[in-house]
Amino acid sequence: MACELVGVAPEDYDTWRTYAAAVAVGHGPEFMQAVPGIARAATEAVARSRQERALGLLAELLGTGAEDQDRLTDAELITLVWHLVLAGQGPAYLIANSVEILLQHPDQLAELRADESLMPGAVEELTRMHGPQVLTLPRYAREDIEIAGVTIPRGDRICAVLASANRDPRVFEDPDRLDFRRPPGRPAHLGYSHGSHFCLGAALARVQTGVALSILLRRFPKLALAEGDTLRVPNSEFWRPTALLVTL
Numbered sequence: 001m002a003c004e005l006v007g008v009a010p011e012d013y014d015t016w017r018t019y020a021a022a023v024a025v026g027h028g029p030e031f032m033q034a035v036p037g038i039a040r041a042a043t044e045a046v047a048r049s050r051q052e053r054a055l056g057l058l059a060e061l062l063g064t065g066a067e068d069q070d071r072l073t074d075a076e077l078i079t080l081v082w083h084l085v086l087a088g089q090g091p092a093y094l095i096a097n098s099v100e101i102l103l104q105h106p107d108q109l110a111e112l113r114a115d116e117s118l119m120p121g122a123v124e125e126l127t128r129m130h131g132p133q134v135l136t137l138p139r140y141a142r143e144d145i146e147i148a149g150v151t152i153p154r155g156d157r158i159c160a161v162l163a164s165a166n167r168d169p170r171v172f173e174d175p176d177r178l179d180f181r182r183p184p185g186r187p188a189h190l191g192y193s194h195g196s197h198f199c200l201g202a203a204l205a206r207v208q209t210g211v212a213l214s215i216l217l218r219r220f221p222k223l224a225l226a227e228g229d230t231l232r233v234p235n236s237e238f239w240r241p242t243a244l245l246v247t248l
Contacts, residue, residue, distance in 0.1 A: 006081050007049045012041060014099025020089040026066075042081040046074060091190070091205040093132035093240035095212045098123075100244055101130050101212075101223045108178055113217055119210045122180040128166045128189035129178060132238045135159040136193065162190050167172070203247075220248045 003013050019041070022034035072080070102109045112118050138157045145152050152158060153174065167175040171187045192199035199205070226245035 002085045004133075006045060006084050008041075008045050008081070008085065009048060012045075015041060016085050023024070037057050038082055039078065042078040042085075043074075045081050083087050087201055090125055090132055090199075090201075091208040091212075093238060094127060094130075094205065094209050096241050097130045097132060097239065098126040098209065098213060099216065099223075099246070100225070100230055100241065101126060102217075103223065103246070105178055108180060109217075112180060113221075116214060116215075118180045119214055120206070121182065121184065122213070123206055124184060124189065124211045124245050125178060125180050125182055127191035127206075128172075129176075130239070131162070131166070131189075131191040133191065133239050134163050135161055135191075136197070137235045162193075165190050223248060 003010075003016055008016060015037075018030075019034040019038050022028075022030040023038070036119045090231060100111070108122075112122055136159050138159050141154050141156050143154050166172070166189045169175050172182075172189075188194075190207070192202040224247050226247050228245050230244055231242045232240065
Protein backbone atom coordinates (compact mmCIF):
# COMPACT_ATOMS: atom_id res chain seq x y z
CA MET A 1 0.00 0.00 0.00
CA ALA A 2 2.87 2.40 0.77
CA CYS A 3 4.35 1.74 -2.67
CA GLU A 4 1.03 2.53 -4.30
CA LEU A 5 0.65 5.66 -2.18
CA VAL A 6 3.84 7.24 -3.52
CA GLY A 7 3.45 5.99 -7.08
CA VAL A 8 6.08 3.23 -7.17
CA ALA A 9 5.60 1.11 -10.30
CA PRO A 10 3.89 -2.24 -9.53
CA GLU A 11 6.74 -4.19 -11.13
CA ASP A 12 9.07 -2.69 -8.50
CA TYR A 13 7.05 -3.78 -5.45
CA ASP A 14 9.03 -7.00 -4.92
CA THR A 15 12.32 -5.11 -5.11
CA TRP A 16 11.18 -2.72 -2.41
CA ARG A 17 10.05 -5.65 -0.24
CA THR A 18 13.53 -7.13 -0.55
CA TYR A 19 15.09 -3.81 0.41
CA ALA A 20 12.75 -3.41 3.39
CA ALA A 21 13.59 -6.89 4.71
CA ALA A 22 17.33 -6.16 4.44
CA VAL A 23 17.00 -2.84 6.24
CA ALA A 24 14.95 -4.47 9.00
CA VAL A 25 17.83 -6.89 9.67
CA GLY A 26 20.21 -3.93 9.73
CA HIS A 27 23.48 -5.66 8.87
CA GLY A 28 25.14 -7.97 6.38
CA PRO A 29 25.79 -7.77 2.64
CA GLU A 30 22.09 -7.52 1.75
CA PHE A 31 21.80 -4.46 3.99
CA MET A 32 24.86 -2.85 2.41
CA GLN A 33 23.38 -3.39 -1.05
CA ALA A 34 19.91 -2.22 -0.03
CA VAL A 35 20.90 1.30 1.01
CA PRO A 36 22.19 2.52 -2.38
CA GLY A 37 19.48 0.44 -4.07
CA ILE A 38 16.80 2.29 -2.13
CA ALA A 39 18.30 5.65 -3.09
CA ARG A 40 18.26 4.66 -6.78
CA ALA A 41 14.73 3.26 -6.63
CA ALA A 42 13.40 6.35 -4.82
CA THR A 43 15.06 8.59 -7.39
CA GLU A 44 13.42 6.58 -10.17
CA ALA A 45 10.02 6.84 -8.48
CA VAL A 46 10.29 10.64 -8.29
CA ALA A 47 11.40 10.84 -11.94
CA ARG A 48 8.56 8.56 -13.04
CA SER A 49 5.95 10.63 -11.23
CA ARG A 50 7.29 13.80 -12.82
CA GLN A 51 7.50 12.39 -16.35
CA GLU A 52 4.34 10.32 -16.46
CA ARG A 53 2.17 12.47 -14.22
CA ALA A 54 1.35 9.28 -12.34
CA LEU A 55 -1.27 9.22 -9.63
CA GLY A 56 -0.29 9.16 -5.97
CA LEU A 57 1.08 11.30 -3.19
CA LEU A 58 4.26 12.12 -5.10
CA ALA A 59 2.31 13.44 -8.06
CA GLU A 60 0.29 15.63 -5.73
CA LEU A 61 3.43 17.02 -4.10
CA LEU A 62 5.07 17.62 -7.45
CA GLY A 63 2.03 19.49 -8.69
CA THR A 64 1.28 21.46 -5.53
CA GLY A 65 3.04 24.77 -5.32
CA ALA A 66 5.25 23.96 -8.28
CA GLU A 67 6.08 27.65 -8.65
CA ASP A 68 6.62 28.26 -4.94
CA GLN A 69 10.08 28.77 -3.55
CA ASP A 70 9.11 26.56 -0.61
CA ARG A 71 8.28 23.52 -2.75
CA LEU A 72 10.02 20.26 -1.86
CA THR A 73 13.38 19.67 -3.49
CA ASP A 74 14.17 16.44 -5.30
CA ALA A 75 16.35 15.38 -2.36
CA GLU A 76 13.41 15.91 0.03
CA LEU A 77 11.03 14.01 -2.25
CA ILE A 78 13.46 11.10 -2.58
CA THR A 79 13.85 10.98 1.19
CA LEU A 80 10.07 11.04 1.58
CA VAL A 81 9.69 8.03 -0.74
CA TRP A 82 12.44 6.19 1.16
CA HIS A 83 10.81 6.81 4.54
CA LEU A 84 7.21 6.18 3.52
CA VAL A 85 7.86 2.90 1.74
CA LEU A 86 10.16 1.48 4.41
CA ALA A 87 7.83 2.62 7.17
CA GLY A 88 5.09 0.67 5.44
CA GLN A 89 6.69 -2.54 6.64
CA GLY A 90 5.57 -1.74 10.21
CA PRO A 91 1.84 -2.44 9.63
CA ALA A 92 2.72 -5.59 7.66
CA TYR A 93 4.71 -6.92 10.62
CA LEU A 94 1.94 -5.90 13.04
CA ILE A 95 -0.67 -7.75 10.99
CA ALA A 96 1.46 -10.91 10.92
CA ASN A 97 2.12 -10.71 14.67
CA SER A 98 -1.58 -10.09 15.33
CA VAL A 99 -2.73 -13.10 13.31
CA GLU A 100 -0.39 -15.37 15.24
CA ILE A 101 -1.45 -13.99 18.63
CA LEU A 102 -5.17 -14.12 17.81
CA LEU A 103 -4.88 -17.76 16.75
CA GLN A 104 -3.10 -18.51 20.02
CA HIS A 105 -5.97 -16.94 22.01
CA PRO A 106 -9.14 -18.67 20.76
CA ASP A 107 -11.41 -17.07 23.37
CA GLN A 108 -10.46 -13.53 22.37
CA LEU A 109 -10.57 -14.50 18.70
CA ALA A 110 -14.12 -15.83 19.09
CA GLU A 111 -15.13 -12.65 20.89
CA LEU A 112 -13.70 -10.53 18.07
CA ARG A 113 -15.41 -12.62 15.39
CA ALA A 114 -18.72 -12.22 17.20
CA ASP A 115 -18.41 -8.45 17.61
CA GLU A 116 -16.37 -6.54 15.01
CA SER A 117 -16.96 -3.30 16.93
CA LEU A 118 -14.14 -4.54 19.17
CA MET A 119 -11.65 -4.28 16.31
CA PRO A 120 -10.30 -0.77 17.10
CA GLY A 121 -9.63 -1.83 20.70
CA ALA A 122 -8.13 -5.09 19.47
CA VAL A 123 -5.72 -3.23 17.18
CA GLU A 124 -4.60 -1.02 20.07
CA GLU A 125 -4.15 -3.96 22.41
CA LEU A 126 -2.29 -6.05 19.84
CA THR A 127 -0.04 -3.06 19.12
CA ARG A 128 0.63 -2.58 22.82
CA MET A 129 1.47 -6.21 23.52
CA HIS A 130 2.86 -7.46 20.23
CA GLY A 131 3.84 -4.45 18.16
CA PRO A 132 6.81 -5.00 15.85
CA GLN A 133 8.87 -2.03 17.09
CA VAL A 134 10.96 -3.23 20.03
CA LEU A 135 13.33 -0.30 20.60
CA THR A 136 13.33 3.42 20.02
CA LEU A 137 15.98 5.01 17.85
CA PRO A 138 19.17 5.67 19.83
CA ARG A 139 19.35 8.82 21.92
CA TYR A 140 22.27 10.39 23.79
CA ALA A 141 22.28 11.30 27.48
CA ARG A 142 22.57 15.09 27.86
CA GLU A 143 23.87 14.76 31.40
CA ASP A 144 24.91 12.12 33.91
CA ILE A 145 21.81 10.40 35.25
CA GLU A 146 21.09 7.45 37.51
CA ILE A 147 18.20 5.11 36.69
CA ALA A 148 17.40 2.12 38.91
CA GLY A 149 20.85 2.26 40.47
CA VAL A 150 22.67 2.41 37.13
CA THR A 151 24.59 5.54 36.17
CA ILE A 152 24.33 6.60 32.54
CA PRO A 153 27.20 8.99 31.74
CA ARG A 154 26.67 12.13 29.70
CA GLY A 155 27.08 11.37 25.99
CA ASP A 156 26.32 7.64 26.24
CA ARG A 157 23.98 6.26 23.58
CA ILE A 158 20.81 4.67 24.96
CA CYS A 159 17.61 3.11 23.63
CA ALA A 160 14.26 2.86 25.36
CA VAL A 161 12.65 -0.58 25.20
CA LEU A 162 9.12 -0.01 23.95
CA ALA A 163 8.16 -3.64 24.51
CA SER A 164 8.94 -3.23 28.20
CA ALA A 165 7.25 0.16 28.58
CA ASN A 166 4.06 -1.20 27.02
CA ARG A 167 3.88 -3.87 29.71
CA ASP A 168 4.73 -1.65 32.66
CA PRO A 169 2.53 -2.83 35.57
CA ARG A 170 2.64 0.68 37.03
CA VAL A 171 0.80 1.92 33.94
CA PHE A 172 -1.28 -1.01 32.69
CA GLU A 173 -3.39 -3.18 34.95
CA ASP A 174 -2.59 -6.87 34.43
CA PRO A 175 -0.28 -5.92 31.53
CA ASP A 176 0.31 -9.46 30.25
CA ARG A 177 -3.40 -10.07 29.70
CA LEU A 178 -4.78 -9.56 26.18
CA ASP A 179 -7.87 -7.42 26.73
CA PHE A 180 -9.70 -5.92 23.77
CA ARG A 181 -11.98 -4.03 26.15
CA ARG A 182 -9.13 -2.21 27.85
CA PRO A 183 -10.22 1.46 28.17
CA PRO A 184 -8.81 3.56 25.29
CA GLY A 185 -6.87 6.76 25.63
CA ARG A 186 -4.98 7.14 28.88
CA PRO A 187 -2.72 5.53 29.69
CA ALA A 188 -1.59 5.34 26.08
CA HIS A 189 0.79 2.68 24.83
CA LEU A 190 4.03 3.67 23.09
CA GLY A 191 3.64 1.46 20.03
CA TYR A 192 3.83 4.59 17.87
CA SER A 193 6.31 6.41 20.10
CA HIS A 194 5.40 9.71 21.76
CA GLY A 195 5.58 13.48 21.53
CA SER A 196 7.66 14.97 18.73
CA HIS A 197 8.68 11.44 17.70
CA PHE A 198 5.09 10.17 17.36
CA CYS A 199 4.68 8.15 14.17
CA LEU A 200 3.19 10.25 11.37
CA GLY A 201 1.64 7.12 9.88
CA ALA A 202 -0.07 5.91 13.06
CA ALA A 203 -3.61 6.57 11.82
CA LEU A 204 -2.90 4.78 8.53
CA ALA A 205 -1.28 1.84 10.33
CA ARG A 206 -4.29 1.47 12.60
CA VAL A 207 -6.73 1.50 9.69
CA GLN A 208 -4.61 -0.90 7.62
CA THR A 209 -4.34 -3.39 10.48
CA GLY A 210 -8.03 -3.26 11.36
CA VAL A 211 -9.18 -3.68 7.76
CA ALA A 212 -6.72 -6.51 7.05
CA LEU A 213 -7.69 -8.46 10.17
CA SER A 214 -11.43 -7.93 9.60
CA ILE A 215 -11.27 -9.20 6.02
CA LEU A 216 -8.99 -12.11 6.89
CA LEU A 217 -11.16 -13.35 9.77
CA ARG A 218 -14.36 -12.91 7.77
CA ARG A 219 -13.02 -14.63 4.66
CA PHE A 220 -11.40 -17.59 6.43
CA PRO A 221 -13.57 -18.69 9.37
CA LYS A 222 -11.48 -21.87 9.82
CA LEU A 223 -8.13 -20.06 9.90
CA ALA A 224 -5.75 -21.83 12.30
CA LEU A 225 -2.05 -22.14 13.01
CA ALA A 226 -0.37 -25.01 11.21
CA GLU A 227 2.02 -27.34 12.99
CA GLY A 228 5.56 -26.11 13.33
CA ASP A 229 7.34 -23.22 14.99
CA THR A 230 6.99 -19.68 13.75
CA LEU A 231 10.36 -18.46 12.53
CA ARG A 232 11.41 -14.98 13.58
CA VAL A 233 14.08 -12.60 12.43
CA PRO A 234 17.06 -12.53 14.85
CA ASN A 235 16.83 -8.79 15.22
CA SER A 236 16.68 -6.49 18.24
CA GLU A 237 14.82 -3.69 16.43
CA PHE A 238 11.79 -5.52 15.00
CA TRP A 239 9.82 -8.44 16.40
CA ARG A 240 8.39 -10.11 13.31
CA PRO A 241 8.01 -13.54 11.71
CA THR A 242 9.85 -14.59 8.60
CA ALA A 243 7.08 -17.12 7.96
CA LEU A 244 3.72 -17.80 9.59
CA LEU A 245 2.25 -21.19 8.68
CA VAL A 246 -1.54 -21.41 8.79
CA THR A 247 -4.32 -23.62 7.51
CA LEU A 248 -7.46 -22.22 5.91
